Amino acid sequence: MNTMHIHRRQFLGAGAMLAAASLAGCAGMSMGSSIGRVVVVGGGYGGATTARYLKLWGGNVDVTLVERNASFVSCPISNLVLGGYKQMADITHGYGSLKAAGVNLIQGEVVAIDAAGKTVRLADGRVLPYDRLVLSPGIDFLADQIGGLPAALDSGRIVHAWKAGPQTVALRKQIEAMADGGVFAMFIPKAPYRCPPGPYERACVVASYLKAAKPKSKVLVLDGNPEIVSKKGLFEKAFKDLYGGMLEYRPNAELKELSGNVAKLEFEDVKADVLNVIPPQRAADLARSAGLVNMNNRWVGVNWLTMEATAAAGIHVLGDATFPAPLMPKSGHMANQHAKVAAAAIIELLKGQPVNAAPVVMNTCYSFVSGRDAMHVASVHQYDAAEKTFKTVPGSGGVSAAASQIEGRYALSWADNVWADSLAL
Numbered sequence: 001m002n003t004m005h006i007h008r009r010q011f012l013g014a015g016a017m018l019a020a021a022s023l024a025g026c027a028g029m030s031m032g033s034s035i036g037r038v039v040v041v042g043g044g045y046g047g048a049t050t051a052r053y054l055k056l057w058g059g060n061v062d063v064t065l066v067e068r069n070a071s072f073v074s075c076p077i078s079n080l081v082l083g084g085y086k087q088m089a090d091i092t093h094g095y096g097s098l099k100a101a102g103v104n105l106i107q108g109e110v111v112a113i114d115a116a117g118k119t120v121r122l123a124d125g126r127v128l129p130y131d132r133l134v135l136s137p138g139i140d141f142l143a144d145q146i147g148g149l150p151a152a153l154d155s156g157r158i159v160h161a162w163k164a165g166p167q168t169v170a171l172r173k174q175i176e177a178m179a180d181g182g183v184f185a186m187f188i189p190k191a192p193y194r195c196p197p198g199p200y201e202r203a204c205v206v207a208s209y210l211k212a213a214k215p216k217s218k219v220l221v222l223d224g225n226p227e228i229v230s231k232k233g234l235f236e237k238a239f240k241d242l243y244g245g246m247l248e249y250r251p252n253a254e255l256k257e258l259s260g261n262v263a264k265l266e267f268e269d270v271k272a273d274v275l276n277v278i279p280p281q282r283a284a285d286l287a288r289s290a291g292l293v294n295m296n297n298r299w300v301g302v303n304w305l306t307m308e309a310t311a312a313a314g315i316h317v318l319g320d321a322t323f324p325a326p327l328m329p330k331s332g333h334m335a336n337q338h339a340k341v342a343a344a345a346i347i348e349l350l351k352g353q354p355v356n357a358a359p360v361v362m363n364t365c366y367s368f369v370s371g372r373d374a375m376h377v378a379s380v381h382q383y384d385a386a387e388k389t390f391k392t393v394p395g396s397g398g399v400s401a402a403a404s405q406i407e408g409r410y411a412l413s414w415a416d417n418v419w420a421d422s423l424a425l
């Protein structure tokens with residue numbers, strides 16, 4: 001058994017393995033008439049995985065995946081692109097393998113959902129009928145909560161790079177163009193936001209690049225939260241041991257307004273040469289326009305056994321757009337796991353059979369603290385029938401004792417495996 005096999009098996013997760021086993025009888029059922037039409041919107045971590053597993057486990061489900069972008073660009077590992085340790089090509093994949101797996105692919109923008117008529121409409125006017133709809137549209141931003149930010153983002157002067165793609169390239173160019181002795185400042189919004197450890201990883205990886213290439217520079221981390229949100233002790237250690245003297249961390253530093261490259265906080269102004277603002281976040285526009293946002297005016301509440309939106313039966317919502325279960329992170333790994341719960345449930349629902357009543361999902365988030373060394377946090381979440389939500393399994397998961405080179409290698413393997421699993425590579 002080679003390492004790739006071990007990682008892929010581990011990856012499936014216990015609940016997904018059970019679901020796979022219970023559905024194994026239909027895995028080869030590609031003959032016969034379709035048991036139903038499923039339209040999946042969003043070809044990121046959640047949507048791509050759902051499309052793949054509907055074919056893998058359902059066989060004769062008619063699956064159409066609609067994605068606005070031509071290719072999949074991964075947020076995980078994109079911080080390494082900012083540090084110059086990886087290239088965009090390393091985090092970009094095509095959708096060809098999903099197509100080869102039997103998924104109908106449409107590059108386009110879904111602009112409207114008719115829940116009663118069970119259709120979605122694309123920007124080019126096409127209308128797609130469905131029996132079950134899956135949305136994994138990710139996040140959009142509450143940029144107007146920070147004065148001057150919408151205009152700064154529109155002009156391209158400030159980028160968030162919190163969706164990997166052109167903004168990742170733009171931020172890397174800004175960092176490369178910064179003079180030695182310059183200030184790179186980044187702002188972290190209050191939780192919940194996509195990828196809790198991601199901003200601190202970014203601070204470390206950018207500092208790692210600057211320490212080697214422009215050692216007189218400074219990294220200023222302005223955190224809207226009262227303390228580091230994830231892997232606190234490990235990031236504090238990295239900030240001090242690896243970047244002491246050049247990296248400054250400020251908690252409770254809520255960004256109120258932008259004026260040029262000056263960030264106005266409550267009690268002071270901060271001037272930066274490169275300013276990276278990660279705006280507060282909410283479920284993506286499509287979830288909002290479809291009327292599915294019913295939690296804190298930001299997120300989509302879901303039934304965790306089927307991933308159906310509580311606001312609309314028959315519409316399954318996954319990934320970052322959902323209001324999370326307790327201690328459940330907004331991560332690519334978790335979106336991949338939501339997808340497996342949804343795919344298994346949809347197949348059973350299409351067949352008129354009961355869904356798995358006890359799903360289990362898991363998450364591992366690696367974070368790089370340099371171009372080479374990483375650390376992880378892991379958790380296992382079991383459905384609790386009494387509370388109708390996922391709860392972490394006591395004693396499961398854990399956190400690295402320290403960042404290390406070997407975990408850096410595991411982190412890159414994790415990425416290769418999740419990409420292979422989600423995109424059928």
Ligand SMILES: Cc1cc2nc3c(=O)[nH]c(=O)nc-3n(C[C@H](O)[C@H](O)[C@H](O)COP(=O)(O)OP(=O)(O)OC[C@H]3O[C@@H](n4cnc5c(N)ncnc54)[C@H](O)[C@@H]3O)c2cc1C
Nearest residue numbers: 042044045046068075076110137138195319320331332333
């Ligand atoms: C810097 C950074 C580092 C990260 N590191 C990690 C990590 O190490 N590990 C980890 O597990 N997670 C990590 N994450 C988090 C991870 O990227 C997200 O949690 C994950 O992408 C969520 O998957 P999703 O399917 O909900 O959304 P996405 O992956 O964003 O997919 C949404 C897709 O929907 C498409 N879409 C949206 N609306 C429409 C529409 N109307 N029509 C057509 N298409 C549409 C979008 O184009 C997009 O492709 C990181 C995030 C960032 C920003």
